[in-house]
Amino acid sequence: MVRFYQGIDLRSRNAMIEFLVKHFRYYTANSWNGSQSYACNLKINRLDLSSEIVDKLFDMIHTQEFFYGIDELLQEFNHQHGYLWQASMNGRNGGYLVLYQGQATKSDYKSFCTSCGQRNYRSVQETGPICGRCKKPHRIDYMTAPLNISVFPGRGTDDNENFKDWDINDIRERVRLVQEFDMLADKIVDYAIMCANNYTVEDEEIFIPKTRKILVPLT
Numbered sequence: 001m002v003r004f005y006q007g008i009d010l011r012s013r014n015a016m017i018e019f020l021v022k023h024f025r026y027y028t029a030n031s032w033n034g035s036q037s038y039a040c041n042l043k044i045n046r047l048d049l050s051s052e053i054v055d056k057l058f059d060m061i062h063t064q065e066f067f068y069g070i071d072e073l074l075q076e077f078n079h080q081h082g083y084l085w086q087a088s089m090n091g092r093n094g095g096y097l098v099l100y101q102g103q104a105t106k107s108d109y110k111s112f113c114t115s116c117g118q119r120n121y122r123s124v125q126e127t128g129p130i131c132g133r134c135k136k137p138h139r140i141d142y143m144t145a146p147l148n149i150s151v152f153p154g155r156g157t158d159d160n161e162n163f164k165d166w167d168i169n170d171i172r173e174r175v176r177l178v179q180e181f182d183m184l185a186d187k188i189v190d191y192a193i194m195c196a197n198n199y200t201v202e203d204e205e206i207f208i209p210k211t212r213k214i215l216v217p218l219t
């Protein structure tokens, strides 16, 4: 099984620079954009897993539930880094975990509806508790304004960077960030193996309501 986290001597400038320069990289947007950032190849058949687990994972990626758990791990990482650094999947079929730059700013929303989730730029005091969308009197004010979270998909990180000019503390900080990112990749692999060992994929029949034209006798 492939492990992404590597222990690095954080006192050694050379060891740290070598780690950063040799780290696997991938495009943040697409190949013609050219920007790249630190990345981990999470393609199922590149993780050195048993064929049993590999087969199971190829089934599991067709379920939504499988990705809920991965998304939770990504959100945890992004939150811990104040959304200035965000991890996201990229590449055809999303096989690469990529480190992105981003931001979170306070939105101007003042209230929301607890029934349908509709957000509003005005407070309950200003416009009353009735929701404009679902008409229920279930609007309440936010205690703190929600965040607008965004990423800069075209912005690479450390493309052709010359770390020789960097202060050692800055290099150390960047190494720690990339190590935490690599640990996230390990957590995602652990989670996938846990799913493969504890779940099975089954077909569920769903019935979709459909409209058709019918003839009705005149009365």
Ligand SMILES: [Zn+2]
Pocket: 113, 114, 115, 116, 117, 118, 131, 132, 133, 134, 135, 136
């Ligand atoms: Zn509503």
